[in-house]
Amino acid sequence: MKNFLDLQATELCLDVVVNGQATKNYLYDHLTFDTDQIVTVDEIEILPKYTYLAINGKLHIDQPFYMWYHQVSGQGWLLKPCQG
């Protein structure tokens, strides 16, 4: 990938594995898992590691996965552009 145009032209997705079953999701999909599932996303452990973030037995990832993961994995500031 030589430049940003190449990145824009590339279709990227998440490799989600739930209880051994592999699926693909769009990068920006919101994801929901039951806390009794074993889940990895792009080989990153999500459940049971982040069970403590679940509500009523479900873990809701209601923003693009990597933005959520940045926050829950303690990566510090996530700056956002000003929309004004």
Added chain:
Amino acid sequence: MSLKQNFCPSPWFHMRINNAGHYEYCRWAVKDQRYSANSIHNTTPVEFFQQHMTPVRQQLLAGELPPGCAECTQMEQHGKVSGRQRQLLKVGVRLEQFEKTMASSPWVKEFAQGGTTTQMPQDWQIDLGNYCNGACVFCGPNSSSRLAAEFKKIGIVSETPPPNWTDDPVLVQQLIDTLVASDHIQYLHFIGGETLITPAFKIILEALIDAGLNRTATIGFTTNLGVWRDDVVELLKQFQGVNLGMSVESFKIINDYVRYPVCLPTMFETIDRWLKIGKHHQWLMQFRVTPTALTVGHMLGVYEYAWHHNVAVESCNFLSKPEFLRPAVLPQEYRQHIVAELQTWIDQHPVSSDVVVNTRNPTVARQQIVQDLQSYLNYLRAEPDQSWRLPDLVQYLKQLEASRGNSILTYLPEYEELFRSAGY
């Protein structure tokens, strides 16, 4: 040419103003390459950021490496977390999942603008001028007024630097107005000179508090541990976040020579005061080291102390100037025992091997300490011998010592043969 190897988001949210008031596109940029004719005397900060930094942004989008970015490349070659990696992380991008995290970044639509932007800087480095009580041997006239006067007196320079931009209250107010008008100021990092005794530091802090920015902005600054100002400390306590950098090279006597004229007892006393206040207010505290040929063999004590106090150690980059003070000036035979010592220490302090990019996360301070030290171990092992610069080092030290009445051999007797062979 590779986007993953070269791309950096920093010019979309960061800029710097240097001691003379000239704007620079990055706090990590190579000194020779970061100079801009644009300064606060002739261009507004926003104009520089939005217009004059466009070519750098375009280069980065094209996957090219601007010449000013070479120091980050060197850091990554030696396994040191680079400024680029830190800035990538601030927009949610990590090298181990580069494409996917880039595409997921909140900034991806900004990157898609082709290098143009209407954003304002959110992350500033503000160099306040060279007003300083210290005269560190690796510093220069642009960053130390005391050294500037000494260099002129002993003939190393013929002229002292131009006046600090912060000497002009109109310009200071112009910067304050820009900061206050910005929507998303996240981080302001101040350096000097010595920040604590530079009048503009206090003036800017007061103005930020008056504008309410202390509730959202984090203040970062570096201090030389040779001064203390209660009034400035009281202002800092009012900010929601403070990142304190304490400059130190060694806990051995060589520190007195290198960080002249600050001496160890004063330094220890000041460290103690900062640690007490910083812990009470939950500030992020770091020791900031600038390893040189004179200190790289005596810096382990700082890492050991930091380990026991759970305070991170961070060096900005591998020293490039003055060239004769680079750690690589040490010949291989002088590096061997340093390498062995560093390796032994690292072996005795096991931590996770995960790379810590967020070096401001206090929960991984120890991991970060080992990581930083490992980068110097890698550097000493791999960086080609530059001992041909030794005569320049010796000549420089002799000039300084004639002025200061000291001798490097008092502090580093083990280097006598080396320095004698280079003309000492």
